[in-house]
Amino acid sequence: MTLNEEALQPAPAWWTDAVVYQIYPRSFADSNGDGVGDLGGIRQHLDHLQDLGVDVVWLSPIYRSPQADNGYDISDYRDIDPLFGTLEEFDLLLAEMHERGIKLVMDLVVNHTSDEHPWFVESASSPDSPKRDWYVWRDGVDRSPADGRTEPNLWRSAFSGPAWSRADADPSGQYYLHLFAAKQPDLNWENPEVRDAVYEMMNWWLDRGVDGFRMDVINFIAKVQSDLTGSSEHFRMGPQIHDHLQEMNRRVFAARDAELITVGEMPGVTVDDARLFTGADRLELDMVFQFEHVDLDRGPGSKFDNVPLALRDLKASLSRWQTGLAESGWNSLYLGNHDQPRSVSRFGDDGRHRVESATLLATILHLQRGTPYVYQGDEIGMTNAAFSRIDQYRDIESINWFGEELEAGRDPAELLEALRYRSRDNARTPVQWTPGENAGFTTGTPWIGVNPNHDTVNVETDRAAGSRSIFDYYRRLIALRHESPLVALGCFDLLEPEHPALYAFTRTGDEGRLLVAANVGGDDLEVPLLVEGPWGAGSLLLGNYDSSGPAAVLRPWEVRVLRA
Structure with missing residues (x-):
């Protein structure tokens, strides 16, 4: 490529080296003692987010709502629910985030009201x-x-x-x-009046200063209306979905600056679909949330039909998305969110090797090509809720499923075990700020139980843990993405795809090569690759053990990042 040709290449989008942090407001921090997290609680912990180094905060819904589904049932799109605060408090939060260089993304829930x-x-x-x-x-x-x-x-x-x-x-x-x-x-998106009202509302929020939207089940808005009396489930990815999103782009985003970010949650989306939704020339979305990798441990029955997850399947899935969107489109990278179990409990070891597996999982996520999403509490290795009774749950999905299956005659102990692993409430217990009462989340009675391990797993304790601080490790990972074009834009190549315990890949670009090698398991793993070829003479850029071990052996849940 000549210098003139290089000068004509468009600059990478700002979000290629950005990191997004998701806040589930009712569980983040409570400032008024009513037991529910609120905008004031978020404002009290903005220094935590700034210290972590994140670029964007995505807020789950804070609109006025009867709270049948924790705010994903909106009764007024232009007001803040009193549970969380007021519009004036929102404006203060937005201003204080912007002062810290943090963008704010709202949750757009327009498939339904x-x-x-x-x-x-x-x-x-x-x-x-x-x-x-x-x-x-x-x-x-x-x-x-x-x-x-x-x-x-x-x-x-x-x-x-x-x-x-x-x-x-x-x-x-x-x-x-x-x-x-x-x-x-x-909502009936075939009606142009509905679309007009939605676009007007979106523009109202952008005019207020928000920096984009995460769009809830946005591919469900395109239903095949002719099939609404049939039995097949044609309620997503109808042929008009691209028309709707391109119209949204024209009516809402086109005339605004390029500093916005749009991500669409799309259950059932394929790599080929995502390439269309996120291609730069398509003018639809910046990235999508896909579900392929978080459905790998789902059995043939319901969401709560849990099956063991093979590492080779996880590697194959994530690698397919890396390859499929390498030339056109963009990946969103996540392992957990408000709808998924805690990642360290699901994909790692939340007992003896909680610190190591939490940092390993963060490394293999953040060092892939795409925009990483950190879910609140991941930065200290929060675990699943450990609930043992149905009355401890608050999630409508979990409670309804338990009741329906119980009525069908299933063993309640079996149902509770499925919920213990899969329920959305695993991610919704309060953020654990201190080892004190209610984990420092509230001075009142929390809306959902605090994880009993908060006396050892909390922000205060973790940040004082020196080399074993998960928070500090996340901070270094995020800084690496900000500083290294290799991490943001380098080519991805998966190594050893069939290995049952080794997760290894390289990132390659004009700046050189990186190797990420991770032992996803509790036993020592010999990895000759670490001492062969360029990696034998490579430098250790990042690792989650604070002492040197055998050069060719990865210890339990150890990850190393080498630069050649």
Whole structure:
């Protein structure tokens, strides 16, 4: 490439070397003692985020809501729920983040609203309502022989039970569609008035100063309307999805600066799909959240049908996305979030080797090509909740599934074991700030139980742990991404794809090569690669053990990053 050709190449997007931190507000920090995290609590811990070095904070929903699904059921898109604070407090939080160089991303939930949103209240008031077609309504179907159900089709809600319900206020007897809880009716994106209202709302938030959106189940907005009385589940990735997203880009993002970020959560998306959604010339999204790697330990039954995860399958999945989006598109990198179990409990060893496995998992995630997402508490190695009774759970999905399966005659102990591993509440216990009462989260009674291991696993203790501080290790990882073009943009190559315990890959670019070699297991692992070729003379850039071991042996859950 000539100098002139190089000068014509577009500069990499700013988010290629950025790191995003997700806050689940009700569980982050409580400033007023009511037991629920709030905006004031986030403001109190902005120094924590700045010290970590993150570039973006993504807030799970803080809009006004009846809280049937912890805020993902929105009744007013332009107000803050009193549980979390006020618009004035939000403006203060936004300003203080910007002063620290941190961008703020809102959660955009526009596949559905709350059934208490004025749009739905009006829609359900009469079949002749001007907003009737803002939601998806259909007549029931009389099935023969009668099975006791008359819903328009056999679609199931993600939170158990049918995906169709009748509204008490509706005199027609029609059913409305809700792919999630009955209190979360789906918007009808085929109606241009709905799209206009959504785009207006998005612009309102961007005008207020927010820096982008994480879009909840955004591929569900494109439903195949002709199939709404059939039995196949054509409620996602309809052919109009690209039209909707390109229209959104034109109406909301096109006239604004390039400092925004857009990420779409897309269950069921493939690599080929993601290449279309995130290709720079497509003008749709910057990146997507895909679910392939977090479905590998899901059995053939439900989400709660857990099966063992083979490392070779995880490597193959993540590598396929690295390769598939290498030339066009971009990856979002995550192992955990508010909907997934704690990553160190799921993919690592949350007992004896909690520190080592937490830092190993962070390394193999952050040193791949894409934008890494840190979920609150990962930076200190927080673990699954350790709940043992159903009354300890708060998640609507977990509670509904337990009740439905119990009614079907399953053993409650078996159900609780499945929840202990998979429930979304594993990620929703309060952030553990101190070893004191309620982990320093609240002076009141927490809305959900604090993990009993908070006396040893907490921010205060971890940050004082010297070379065994997970927080400090995360800080070094994030700094490495900021400083090294190799980490941000280097080519990815997976090594030893079939090895059952070694996770190794290289990153290659004009600045040289990096090797990441990780022992994903509790026994010593001989790795001749570490002393062969250029790596034998390479320098150790980062590692999660503070003392030298045999050059060709990785100790339990050890990871090394070498520069050739």
